[in-house]
Amino acid sequence: MSDPHRHHDDGPHPRHAHHRSPARPHGQDGPRAHGHGHPHGHAHRPAGRLRRLLTPHSHAGGDRLDPALESSARGLRALWVSLAVLGSTALAQAVVVAVSGSVALLGDTVHNTADALTALPLALAFVLGRRAATRRFTYGYGRAEDLAGVVIVLAIAASALLAGWAAVDRLLDPRPVQHLPAVAAAAVVGFAGNEWVARHRIRVGRSIGSAALVADGLHARTDGFTSLAVLVGAGGAALGWRYADPVVGLAITAAIVLVLRDAAREVFRRLMDAVDPVLVDRAEQALRAVPGVHGVGELRLRWIGHRLRAEVAVVVDGEATVREAHHVAVAAEHALLHAVPRLTAALVHADPALAAGEADPHQALAHHGPA
Numbered sequence: 001m002s003d004p005h006r007h008h009d010d011g012p013h014p015r016h017a018h019h020r021s022p023a024r025p026h027g028q029d030g031p032r033a034h035g036h037g038h039p040h041g042h043a044h045r046p047a048g049r050l051r052r053l054l055t056p057h058s059h060a061g062g063d064r065l066d067p068a069l070e071s072s073a074r075g076l077r078a079l080w081v082s083l084a085v086l087g088s089t090a091l092a093q094a095v096v097v098a099v100s101g102s103v104a105l106l107g108d109t110v111h112n113t114a115d116a117l118t119a120l121p122l123a124l125a126f127v128l129g130r131r132a133a134t135r136r137f138t139y140g141y142g143r144a145e146d147l148a149g150v151v152i153v154l155a156i157a158a159s160a161l162l163a164g165w166a167a168v169d170r171l172l173d174p175r176p177v178q179h180l181p182a183v184a185a186a187a188v189v190g191f192a193g194n195e196w197v198a199r200h201r202i203r204v205g206r207s208i209g210s211a212a213l214v215a216d217g218l219h220a221r222t223d224g225f226t227s228l229a230v231l232v233g234a235g236g237a238a239l240g241w242r243y244a245d246p247v248v249g250l251a252i253t254a255a256i257v258l259v260l261r262d263a264a265r266e267v268f269r270r271l272m273d274a275v276d277p278v279l280v281d282r283a284e285q286a287l288r289a290v291p292g293v294h295g296v297g298e299l300r301l302r303w304i305g306h307r308l309r310a311e312v313a314v315v316v317d318g319e320a321t322v323r324e325a326h327h328v329a330v331a332a333e334h335a336l337l338h339a340v341p342r343l344t345a346a347l348v349h350a351d352p353a354l355a356a357g358e359a360d361p362h363q364a365l366a367h368h369g370p371a
Contacts, residue, residue, distance in 0.1 A: 075126045075213055075306070078204040079119040082197045086116035086220070089193035096186040100179045103170040104233040104248040107163030108190055108226050111256055114159040115194075115223055118216055121148040129305045142305025145210065149267035152216065156263055160256040167249030176237075177245050183234045190227030194220045209342035210306035215266050222259045226252040273302045279340055283310060286339035292316055292328035294353050301340070310336055310346040318352035325350040 093109040096102070125148035128141040177183060201217030204210075229248050236244025279301055287296045297313035316328050329348040336346045354360065 074204055074208055075210055076123055078201055078213065079123045079126070082201055082216075082220070083116050083119040085193050085197050086112055086119075089190055090116055092189055093186045096179070096182045100177055100183050102177045102183050102230070102234070102245055103166045104230045104245045104252060105183050105186055106166050107249045107252040107256075108187070108223070108230050110162050111159045111223050111226060111252070112190060112194065114155045115197075115216070115220055118148075118152045118155055118219075121151040122213065122216065124148065125305070139304055139309075142303075142307055145305035146267065146270045149215070149263075149270060152219075153260065153264050153267055156219065156256060156260045160253055160260055163249060163256060164253040167246045167253060170246035170249065171243065174242050174246065176242070177234070180234050180238050184231055187227045187230035187234065190230065191224045194224035194227060198224060208306050209308070213306075215263050219259050219263060222255055226255050229255070270303055275301045275303065275308070279308070283312070283336055283340050286335045287312065287314060287332050290314075290328065290332045290335050292320075292324075293332055297349075297351060301343075306342065307345075308340060308343040310340065310343055311349075312336075312346065313349040313351050315353050316350045318355055318358075320352070325352075 090109055090112040093105060093112065097106045097109055122145070125144040128144040131137075131141045133140040198217045198221035201213050201220060203217075205213030205215075205217055229251055233244045233248030236248070280299060283299060283301065284296050287293055287299075293314045293316065295315035297315060299310070299312045301308055301310050312332070314329070314332050316325050320328070329350050332348045333346040336348075337343055352361070
């Protein structure tokens, strides 16, 4: 079994904490931790700064990948594959749109293009998330993934506006759709491409714990169904219903709006540090099972990108020595790392059990609490 304290910390613990992991990857404490003395001259040039920003910086040797870095690499691979598949799909559909004039297919193409391009901000977020924590960004750069989620929401909103505008314009000025067999074929291609990408993104996203990647996969699945709606519209147009194409275009717009609502809700929850309450329950159960833990106080979990961090206070024997209390804290952290999926760091504070009549040792901090 690997040392649990070797790779799970995303940044420096607060100095007042009662528990600090003794061994951490080189560079996690920021510039001051780099005691090797060699200057990074390239950092003073603009190109060097950009290269350092986009390239994970580490001097740690060894042939074992950090699990957090490995998960980011898997996410990046999934994004590049998705970009290639959806980009090819959208390009094929765009050619058919140009020759057919179908606004339903136009809406589907715009949505597929936006879905493909969301890979870019997510990919940048994954790359930034691999950067080591610094003295300024003490938790690292994992929050870039949440910012990418905001960009994705804006892209979905823009695609909804464009698709809706095109559909309304065609309702007001109906025109026949040309090359219906080609439109139908493009719709089938769109469904197949989106469904494959959806399965791939969701599988990888759930595996590495990336809500943004899972949401993007669900977005792609919805795109697949809108492609089938284009197929229905082509069938209606073939039967002579002149409004079939713009009506389906409006239906696609409504589907995009529903995706926008779900995506915005998910991104909002991440920005507000929301977690599944089941994870909190699982963490509490694991802590109570640790020998030496008499109780569990304040417990907080938060996502930083696709990684979880925990902060918890546990009650230990009031007569325990510092070493004994630290031993319990280490055991509690170890239990959390095994019990909570995708937890990469835990800060454990040991509180002594109060003797009869003893004052709360935290009373001196009471006036610093919320009003």
